[in-house]
Amino acid sequence: MLKLYNSLSRAIETFKPIKKSEVGFYSCGPTVYDNVHVGNLRTLILADVLHRVLKFDGLKINFVMNITDVGHLTSDGDSGQDKMEKNAKTVEDVMAVAKKYTDAFLADIKAINILTPDQLPKASDHIKEQIEMIQSLIDKGFAYESTDAVYFDISKAKDYTKLIGQNLEDMKLGARQEVVKDPNKHNDHDFVLWFKTVGRYEHHIQRWQSPWGEGFPGWHIECSAMSRKYLGDHFDLHVGGVDLKFPHHTNEIAQSEGFSGKQFVNYWIHGEHLLIDQGKMAKSEGNFMTLQTVIDKGINPLAYRYLTLTSHYRSKLNFTWDSLTAAQNALNNLYQEISSYPNEGKTIQEFSAAFKDAVNDDLDMPKGIAIMWDMIKSDNSEQDKLATIFEFDKVLGLDLEKVWMTNKEIPVEVSNLVKDRDNARTVRDFAKSDEIRKQLEEKGYEVDDTPDGTKLKKKFR
Ligand SMILES: [Zn+2]
Structure with missing residues (x-):
């Protein structure tokens, strides 16, 4: 049974899907005006782990992630330029930027083995749905038209701040959430x-016809409109970074529940920040690092995935190059270890059950990783260990099967060298056997002389 920490109730709850047939799952996606940073990717790996655990538990999932390609302003009061429109002169320019960074985003998530969402709707393709929802909110008295915008009236929302669990007056707001006094608004926090x-x-530049004249939608309404279209008014899970709790997710709840009169989402899951050398990682701080920065240092992107799995999603993770290098070494050791394992074993029940319990216990991946290493170090047979780790990798997503398969194909020149070395050892020509060992090492292989004969391992460095 999957247990999750629900931000809405601020407690660990047993996950009960609304429908047995399919779990409705939404994750806020990227704004495609730049590359995503590794902090964003940490949140997406959390969504992916949850996705994989649900599948591991035998559930069917409809996983929706939006692409924000319309007017993402830092706040409603932002008088600066829309980030999507920086350096753009025409709609085509804006869409070219959106396409470039959507493609880059998809390449990033593929490189860290995030399972492709079932739906990747773009905000610009769903203007009609957003307008319909806004009109309905006006009709129902939740929204009002002013001279420069249509606003949501937060005083009409039932328990507006229920997700953050405190009053607006008691909240410390960040720069992005600053309240701008605007004479057109009924309440300062109307959005x-x-x-x-x-x-x-x-x-x-981006503008569409609407009942309120030409314009463009606010950021929050797209998630309400698109989640509704693909998952309905009431669905199971919504994931995002902890910084989206307010105002973004708070506003999604207000809009969607105002619109439908029903509960919007049953479980809200929030991932903690990634820190860079103890500092908060954010585009606005100018210290953001992308997956390409990692790749440029010669590090496997999956080492970053491994690193995130070693900390719990509700804890801050401090990123340093040392910690990433340690993750890369651990992953290489794992690849190397399994590369010589024979296949056709059976999963080891004891470890398989412990792993399943850990990942279902509020996605305790650090424990899952520890169980994996205990299993590797245990005295079970290598073929059973291989079968078990392939099972674990359905959740870990570290390409273990792919790496193992690739390394099964030993080049002819390498296997010939092994034979030559065996012959040399038979005639006790150790100088020659050492010489061949060196040649094998240069080719990326390590030989182990065991009572069962010579064992060859690919080196991962
Ligand atoms: Zn969203």
């Missing part, structure tokens, strides 16, 4: 559903 292309947004 924009639709920006009119007047005043400060007169020159906004």
